[in-house]
Amino acid sequence: MKNIAEARKAFEKLPAHITTAQITEATGYPYVHNWVRTDPTFPGEVDRKDGTVYRDRDAVLDWFAARHTQEPSKRRGPRRMEAQVLAARPTQVLMDSAELAELLDLTRRAVNKYAERYPSGTADDPFPLADADGKRSWSQLRAWFLRRSDPMPTAGESGTPDWADLRAWLLRHAEDGTEVVDGRVYLDELGLTTGQRDVVERARRTRARQVRVPIEWLAEVLHLEEPGQAEWLDTLLSEPDTAPVAPSIEASAHLAQEQRRLKPTALARELGLNIESVKHFARVYTPEKSEDPFPAKDSSSARDVAEVREWLIRNRKIRPAEAPAAGA
Structure with a gap:
């Protein structure tokens, strides 16, 4: 998070009505949506265009300044979290x-x-x-x-x-x-x-x-x-308590592709289906029964999201507008 002097300089460059993305950039705080959800004093929207919410720049800056100067002892402690x-x-x-x-x-x-x-x-x-x-x-x-x-x-x-x-x-x-x-x-x-x-x-x-x-x-x-x-x-x-393992540098080039292979439950949610539909497609549209079989799973039971999305559209299980775009 930026200090208040840095934030003031950043806010000076913004228009009168600002978006969440602009607040994030100006404050250096990546979780602005948490302020919106949990703090009733956070400035409300003053305008909305094409689904984008706008807030008053000066009101947001005043709120941020007050929060930034709040005594540390008044920040939330470890209880009742x-x-x-x-x-x-x-x-x-x-x-x-x-x-x-x-x-x-x-x-x-x-x-x-x-x-x-x-x-x-x-x-x-x-x-x-x-x-x-x-x-x-x-x-x-x-x-x-x-x-x-x-x-x-x-x-x-x-x-x-x-x-x-x-x-x-x-x-x-x-x-x-x-x-x-x-x-x-x-x-x-x-x-x-x-x-x-x-x-x-x-x-x-x-x-x-x-x-x-x-x-x-x-x-x-x-x-x-x-x-x-x-x-x-x-x-x-x-397994005993272990630290999470982040992808290695060598694997980073393949990370985007690997992340787009999901297991049945995650795949269903990604594409707006229920898990039973995914199981049904896999069971009914097999290479033995269909000229256009449901995309195969790998050794970890994951399937390529793009392949499944294209199959669903091609077989009229969903309309193109219903299919979330890759990486959306």
């Missing part, structure tokens, strides 16, 4: 302490305190680890914050939590994460929505406490029912 976490709409998969602090309106010191107080190997539910660049997985962080105020159910007379209570706890946020951010459903470094990742992280903590969660049931509720996905999920739950 649920609403802020649930309202956050990050555009990044991995983020460092400064980026997380800005996203959640915390001080950077508050973020670092979590890592100090809940270290891996000591804490029962440790703060997610950072990679070599100091970045952490947002969906993993989100799941951790939500568990802080919603701990795993206590054991009953049998020595383990009642299954009905445990099931409800595991699925508390299973339907989260299907919202669109910047025109696309947010998927994390594992290709999961934040809701799916929350379930996975809760299941990992459950297994760490020697409580069994049926993998077949977990794969079904997460819609990870393709061959090999249950085994992948089982391996994931068995």
Whole structure:
């Protein structure tokens, strides 16, 4: 985020009515949409053209100046973070302490305190680890914050939590994460929505406490029912706490293409379908039954988004106007 002097100079160059993109550029703050969602004092729109919202430049600058001079002690601390976490709409998969602090309106010191107080190997539910660049997985962080105020159910007379209570706890946020951010459903470094990742992280903590969660049931509720996905999920739950792995420099040239291969659930959401439709097309339009078979999946059950989109249009399953553009 820019200091107030830098912001004032940037605002001087802007027109009287400004867009969210211009506010982002002028303030250096990448999550303006979070201000809009969570702070009722943020200046409202004064105009709208072709779907673009405009706000009063001077009102936004005054609001930003007041926020920037706010005493650090009045920034949000580590308690009662649920609403802020649930309202956050990050555009990044991995983020460092400064980026997380800005996203959640915390001080950077508050973020670092979590890592100090809940270290891996000591804490029962440790703060997610950072990679070599100091970045952490947002969906993993989100799941951790939500568990802080919603701990795993206590054991009953049998020595383990009642299954009905445990099931409800595991699925508390299973339907989260299907919202669109910047025109696309947010998927994390594992290709999961934040809701799916929350379930996975809760299941990992459950297994760490020697409580069994049926993998077949977990794969079904997460819609990870393709061959090999249950085994992948089982391996994931068995792994110790690890830092997220970012793509290597050597792989960066292929990243855009790799990101456009999605597994069934993510593919369905990307193209505005339901998962059953994707399964139906794959089952019915096979090379043996159709002259134009549904695009084949790879070894990880992912399909090329562009190929599937073209197939759907070609076979009149969707109209061109209904198909989100690549990278949208």
